[in-house]
Amino acid sequence: MSEQIYDLAVIGGGINGAGIARDAAGRGAHVILLERGDLARGTSSASTKLIHGGLRYLEHYEFALVRESLIERERLWTIAPHIIWPLRFILPHQKGIRPAWLVRLGLFLYDHIGGRKLLPATRTVNLKNAPAGKPLRPEFVKAFEYSDCWVDDARLVVLNAMDAGEHGADIRTLSEVTHLERRDGLWHIEISGQAPVRARAVANAAGPAVLDLLARTTGHDRKTGETIRLVRGSHIVVRKMFDTPQAYFCQNSDGRIFFAIPYEDDFTLIGTTDADHKGSLDDIHATPEEIDYICQSAGAYFRQPITAADVIYSFAGVRPLVDDGSGKPETASRGYHFELDVGEGDIAPILSVFGGKITTYRHLAESAVDKLAVHLPVLKGQSWTLREPLPGGNFPINGAADLAATLERDFGFLPPSLVHRWVRSYGTRTRTMLSNATLLSDLGTDFGHDLYAAEVDYLIDHEWAQSADDILWRRSKLGLRFSNAATQKLEKYVKVRLQRRHI
Template sequence: MTQFDLAVIGGGVNGAGIARDAAGRGAKVLLLEAGDLAQGTSSASTKLIHGGLRYLEHYEFGLVRESLTEREALWAIAPHIIHPLRFVLPHVKGLRPRWLLRLGLFLYDHIGGRKRLPATRSIDLKRHPAGAPLKAEFGPAFEYSDGWVDDARLVVLNALDAAERGAEVRTRTPVTAARRDGAGWVIDTPSGQFHAAALVNAAGPSVLKVDGLIGTTPDYGMRLVRGSHIVVRKVFDHPYAYFFQLADGRIFFAIPYERDFTLIGTTDRDQEPGAPICASDEEIAYLCDGASRYFNTAITPADVVWTYSGVRPLIDDGSGRPEAATRGYRLDLSDAGEGAPLLSVYGGKITTYRHLAEEAVDLLAQRLPAAGGKGWTTRAPLPGGDFAIDGLPALMTDLAERYPFLDPASVDRIARAYGTRAERWLAGAEGWQALGRDFGGGLTGAEVDYLRQTEWAVSAEDILWRRTKLGLRLDAAQQAALADYLGA
């Protein structure tokens, strides 16, 4: 039976972040994921590293401050998969007054230690580039800063860094049971039994289910809230994103996505346990109607080329509406008298994952000497992110010069996905032919093999919708060819 210092259940952003942090402090770590890395909630976000401007309305000042502090820290350690965005927030007569928006944005600029990102400014949409695709009725607006992230790759890169620091990462390995045995935990899986001195339950929406497998009683109730998004052909051709208000008090975003598309979301709907996790017709229509309220071009369900949904595991704080439920997190460490340590993670959001992981390992270190080193993740780059925070354009230029056969779209995609590690599978290639089979959309055998050998990709879905978003570009026959290749 293999012995570990720490076993982490859950290969989402929190589990991968905890595994990385603990491995970097010297602990022998096992990360167990029932499916693929980021297969659930962590690949179904709105792709934002942000403070959560709307959380200010719910007086969650501590959460907003923590998130804003993390925003620039994460950008610095992963400048390939995270980049700043300027958001445009139009004022709408009859909704939140201009003074309230300005006050909220003033707080947003000042409570989180913003240093590199530009501050909020007032704009006139009749003269600003972001006003061109909007209806003529919109004039006064605000422009503010937040960040964009490739959420699924953020998870994979945390797991990859954990593995390179000695962690063992096992995907498609569900935990069937876990029990205390003497000074540690015995963990049963279909592929074998493992032993660890301490256990972390970071299973996200399944955290209570895992609590049941372990036989523990959770201290927190959970509220499962589904967030759905739609993707349409690009509605605007400028680099700004939008923060829109609706008459029901909710908000949603419209964001430039994968060069040729616009991402619109999200909804907030309570999710019944066991029900399918997918966008309902009502949600799709809701997002289309909301976008059509603002854009000159009407958006209908027929325009939607892809939808995705994720379930947010939120702490049940008694909020009436799902959008009002807290996005904060709680870390519950078992009492010493109960035996081997168990840390359960409830709630959280992608922006705060690194700080959550650091806090979790600090807690564990009180009873797990192997994890007792100092926190180190604030400045250590994620794989491929070892270049200057503003160095992505230079990286792209270098990539284009080294590989002149790459078209600009491929250079952009590869640099933003792999950063300085693109060389590991491009490997001095002098033409497309040297990269092996061409699956379409710029995806080649060399990249597929790298993802399979290095990043735990197994299926076509892993590659097309999590490691990349090339599922938006490959047709059914091309996707089937990739699946056949992987199966072989």
């Protein structure tokens, strides 16, 4: 048993776990985060990539959740302007579903209940005279344009973990927790293939596996409490369907919605679905039926028809929603709840997180740490995460172009396309990768598509990347462009690099 005792063990390296670790570490706690795979390996890298209030949640009267999300929307944009940026959405009016005045009323509410200050307001659009109407079928003549934000979801997780690490947290990926036991006023945590660790408190942020982790816990008597509903959301990626900068928000005749979003410059991301997930959490993928459903949904709105043959890539994630008894999976609440259990003597608490969404992760983490602080005196002060930018985000919210121009001036050998991608991924931390480079060749091996060894080394050394998949699908989205041969070349390099680090 390790002699070291942590104040807080966070189990789960998704957005909620990384957010809790960041908040607690910044308040002075000695934190360890344990993730059985890679950071953002599951649900947190399989979202629709949006920081949004959730316009459709207004239909389900979830006004408090929408308000909380809208307030967080601009806050998150402020602390992470490199990976979060504004996006305008075109909502075509579909006759027969609901009257235009009702849609406009909902958008008026959406504009005003969350304290919007920076994002532009909703406006009405005549699609016959607007470029945004060209990709749509001719029967759509009226639309509404409103604001939300785009986010690189997996990078948001990684940056929270990085900031936690820079505040002293011990971040461990590939660390599966096999058993927890409350004993002698502490949590004794067993980790597959590693020495056990001890902690004064536990935050169970295992997402879809939140109840599975509790089932592996001794000393925690859980007879009643929250249950979860596992809802699978699937997405597809196709070649770029439109040149307009806006995304599209559409509603099907069955009441479900989907987004079509500009993605990684050359692609369009379309989704999502809502289906109860009954299978393994290690085998989550978009089913052929879901892919066909998304293609048919898009075909009802866009001039360009798409079929399963046009799908370049598909992905799915399981959302661990609070089971509120909703009949349809799409109507289940996206809110969150905590379950706190404390041992005798008001010590060794375990806080389990149920539900949540990316947009509310920071506030969720703040609330979770506040609850733990009552039982863990080492946690000092109030949350600080509202004020401090995430790594690389210390520049003005509209300053990405200026940052890119400065980097292009200082490093004239860099291709503009590379600077564009790096600014949107690493922000001001881009200079860390460049180090003393004065020529493009100083960046080392070119693996293709502007991925150089300098970036790969940075991701291994600073962002816990352990494989080509970690780099191509979570630290970046370059997997959309890489061939199998190029991926294998990168995998070989990563393995050699990791071996050298351990010598």
